Amino acid sequence: MSTTEDAAAEENSYSQRRFSRVKQRLKDRSKRVAQTREKTKEILSKQAVLIAKHAEEHESFITKVTHFLGVFSYGAFCFILGARPQDVRYIYVLFYITFVPLRWIYYRYKKWHYYLLDFCYYANTIFLIMLLFFPRNQKLFMVTFSFAEGPLAWALIVWRCSLVFSSVDKIVSVLIHLLPGVVFFTICWWDPAFFEAMHPEGSARGFSWRHIENKSFLCRWLFTVPLIAYVLWQVLYFLIVDVLRRQRLLKDPEVMTSYRGLSKKAQKANNIWWRFSGYLGDQNRLLMYILLQAIFTVATMALTVPIFLSYELHLVFQILKVSAAVWNGGQFLVEVMPRQVVLKEKKKLMVAPVQENEHQDI
Numbered sequence: 001m002s003t004t005e006d007a008a009a010e011e012n013s014y015s016q017r018r019f020s021r022v023k024q025r026l027k028d029r030s031k032r033v034a035q036t037r038e039k040t041k042e043i044l045s046k047q048a049v050l051i052a053k054h055a056e057e058h059e060s061f062i063t064k065v066t067h068f069l070g071v072f073s074y075g076a077f078c079f080i081l082g083a084r085p086q087d088v089r090y091i092y093v094l095f096y097i098t099f100v101p102l103r104w105i106y107y108r109y110k111k112w113h114y115y116l117l118d119f120c121y122y123a124n125t126i127f128l129i130m131l132l133f134f135p136r137n138q139k140l141f142m143v144t145f146s147f148a149e150g151p152l153a154w155a156l157i158v159w160r161c162s163l164v165f166s167s168v169d170k171i172v173s174v175l176i177h178l179l180p181g182v183v184f185f186t187i188c189w190w191d192p193a194f195f196e197a198m199h200p201e202g203s204a205r206g207f208s209w210r211h212i213e214n215k216s217f218l219c220r221w222l223f224t225v226p227l228i229a230y231v232l233w234q235v236l237y238f239l240i241v242d243v244l245r246r247q248r249l250l251k252d253p254e255v256m257t258s259y260r261g262l263s264k265k266a267q268k269a270n271n272i273w274w275r276f277s278g279y280l281g282d283q284n285r286l287l288m289y290i291l292l293q294a295i296f297t298v299a300t301m302a303l304t305v306p307i308f309l310s311y312e313l314h315l316v317f318q319i320l321k322v323s324a325a326v327w328n329g330g331q332f333l334v335e336v337m338p339r340q341v342v343l344k345e346k347k348k349l350m351v352a353p354v355q356e357n358e359h360q361d362i
Contacts (some may be wrong), residue, residue: 114257139221143226
């Protein structure tokens, strides 16, 4: 009996040792994977910093090239918009998959990369998926239309995005908010072939499905469902920025989020938004910001229903968006840019004596 017990104990001990070795190997493997991931992240961050530094060193030349390319690209886009409006969606796809990764590199260096978690990128990513993989899906089409001609489009006007051809960052900011709506305008009104697969069976030729469906269907997919998708984004954003990355943000005040950036500008200007956001006290400014953004989203999404049904309203809205971006760009060039140039020159004058003193000490 004892021999049997000893054998069982020895077998049990062997199994435990084997389990411990397997467990240790798994731990070592996960540790190596984590170290590799951290090294890769560190390498990418360093490369992003180097690229951004080289860009800053040649800022004057890059600004001239950007202005040159920006003006000619704008002219080429207007030509394509008139000659082949059905190809505008491909320009958007090319723009998004090219410039958003480049923006991440630049924003990673500037510590602005949390901006890429904002709703505009969330909405653009869903829109890109719709164009590439589900272009004939009525419901997804309406949800993304609500994003594009709702919060994205009105943010262009409310947040004063500026069309400045000498600034890549400002051009990208404008196009991220403007292009989805332009693509939808061309699809809805200038590319009737796109709707052929969406026509309900038995409907007369030339009728668009958006005029045949009942209004409750339109309101559900242009307002209710997009609003639910917005709430989902808001919850995810809160979990990532205010829970998972909270300590990282508290340790480094230079890391920017949309809330930090907007609150800094509002506090500096002491405008109505800053005063209103402090209505419940400084400790509740973030809550007020979320509430204001929710009200803004609800109001702008509600306006997409009449825009979706009317060619005239949709056309006027496109003109309004472009006009606002061009006007803000002119205002930036006349009022803001000269001040920025003066501040840069002052910083150079302050840095130069310090560098001279360091060389003298050496």
